[in-house]
Amino acid sequence: MAKVEKCSCGDDEAVLLERLVEIISSFKTKPGALIPVLQATQSLFGYIPQEAILKISEILNEPLHKVYGVITFYSFFSLKPRGKYLIRVCLGTACYVQGANEIVTALKQQLNIEIGETTPDKLFTLDVGRCFGACGLAPIIMVNDDVHQFVKPSGVKKILGAYKKNKEVNQEEET
């Protein structure tokens, strides 16, 4: 199985597409390959671009409607590019009874976006999740793979600040 690299946002999509073709081909003989291929695509591009869908359909010999059907069925796949940081607020039962809804409200307000949207600077995408299995630490939010625990609505600003700061640091490094 081809090794799937982490999201390389910013790389030329044409290069990524070439890499994807290799990945799809390596999965070709595997039974039930469509979903692992889509997972690889999602982590390669950060979303599933249309060109990728066409390639997948062609190489795996799956009808386009089926590929779209599978993508839209599972919440991990996105047809739209996501921000650098995907914030997911856990709305599992434990988090919910301990005030996760108020965290969603605070995040919406701070970021000035709705659930499913991305900030204009492409830094944050806001989403909700259904239980991340860390109920002992409720309420929690996940920013990419980082878990923030016992989050309070008043603490949201600080969490976002840390990621924003990180962005500035990176920019300084780049210039």
Added chain:
Amino acid sequence: MSHAELQALRNVLVKSKEYNSAKVFVCAGGGCIASGSKKVKDAFVSQLAKKGLNEKLNIIETGCLGPCAVGPVVVIEKDDTFYQKVRVQDVKDIVEKHLIGGNVVESLLHTVEEKKVSKRSELPFFKNQDKQVLRNCGKIDPTKIADYIAVGGYRALSKVLTAMTGEQVVQEVTISGLRGRGGAGFPTGTKWGFARKSKDDTKYILCNADEGDPGAFMDRSILEGDPHSIIEGMIIGAYAIGSSQGYVYVRAEYPLAVERLQIAIDQARTFGLLGKNILGTGFNFDLEIRKGSGAFVCGEETAIITSIEGNRGEPRHRPPFPAEKGLWNKPTVLNNVETFSNIPLLINEGGAHYAEKGTEKSKGTKIFALAGPVKISGLVEVPVGTPLRKVVYDIGGGISTGKKYKAAQIGGPSGGCIPVEHLDVPLDYEALNKLGAIMGSGGLIVMDESSCMVDVARFFLEFVQDESCGKCVPCREGTARMKQIVDRICEGKGEMKDIDELEVLAKTVTNASLCGLGQTAPNPVLSTLRHFREEYIEHIRDKKCRTAVCKELIVFEILDVCNGCQACKKVCPVNAIHGEKKLHHTIDEAECIRCGLCLSTCKFDAIVKY
């Protein structure tokens, strides 16, 4: 590797220096990692190196030790000291004062009734548990197969492959009385027996590690803490039914679980415990991980199968049952993570011995994921049939908020709520069913008086409606209509006839849905209606939510203690707060959107909601 070589390796390991050196266990379960346990472990390594102790002491990153809420947790093996909320800066103290000086660091100990308790075995959280399936969780490094072998891992596999027929394995599992831990409680031996009888050459064995139930994390903890026990259980299952290929379907939300399970599978393969000619007995079996992609319905038996085949994870009609026609139309057995983890245990001690624990109809132990406002939330294992009160109070330490216990929600979206008058219910399949709840996979969420039970019902309806695959109408439309009604009630627009309508709809959805998701989706509504009906009536008749949770029914008020600091006025997104600086403020109820930001901002407790 042969059977004899495995035995020899175990003997060598048990006598090895590493195995016999004193150990420091640092919890590296998902919860403790989130609290910073990796850095604590690194601090131990560098501190011990500084003191020249790294030869004598072995730092082990373990799977979940249990009490997630007080992480990162550390256990010193030699005197069984349990340290909680350990920060990097505490490590120096532990090393110097305890490991070198021999005195425990009091400030990091857990307090029970105002007394510091140092020994793990004396803490109520551990003392009242019976760790069987979790026996290795928190004791071994999940990324090292040698650790698992040293504590007796793969012994059951050896026994099965060298001294038992498949039929005998099925029999042993049947005698044990083990029932599927995924929720439905179907007898595992019976399921294996069906698949074994099938004459097909190709059979599959699947492990359900999709654990989508909100409030459940026991499978996650086993995957992260003792992955080899699942693999061993699956190989034994494969041998029993005659399968040579298995899949573990793990949810993508559990990246650490996927990583550790993959490491374990690779190691098992290297050791000749997976692949061709396992332990030199001629038995072939291999295992592959398939990642879920975020769909709750994929925890359902036939939906998992459809998903592994590469489709939308929609359930199928049963019959034919998967034991007859499952994955790629071949006979298939699907068991949950916890079920497989039970297998090595019951093979080692024998089915009859295993069956000594539990109740008449439900044997063994069950792991519960205890969460919500309890003092110590985390992973709890008790014999089936243990009273709920014991889990919430003796193990969990009772309610943490100073408020009263109101209900425990058990079994996720397919389950129900247990009110205070039934706190002594034994946690077994039958007793819970009688109360309209289910054992489910073991998610146990405690709620105090601040939870609105109508809102809880709304929460679960939203969940199942969101996660319904949409294939069948009763589930797709029925849950949507139920949600509309409950929404109306929560908004203060409900009518008395709504309650009857909810009950009628619930019956239809239960009876007419295709799969388990739909059939059980109305349970949280029915259960709250049964035990907390008066709350529904209050919402409808009095337009009142006694817990001030249902937004549309809340009133915010600024009390006289307000000193006019204007902090609330500044955060109000709709300018509903009026008043001059240093003068008492007021909230315009008509403009207020009840977001609660003012309440969380006020530093003087001058704002109340009711």
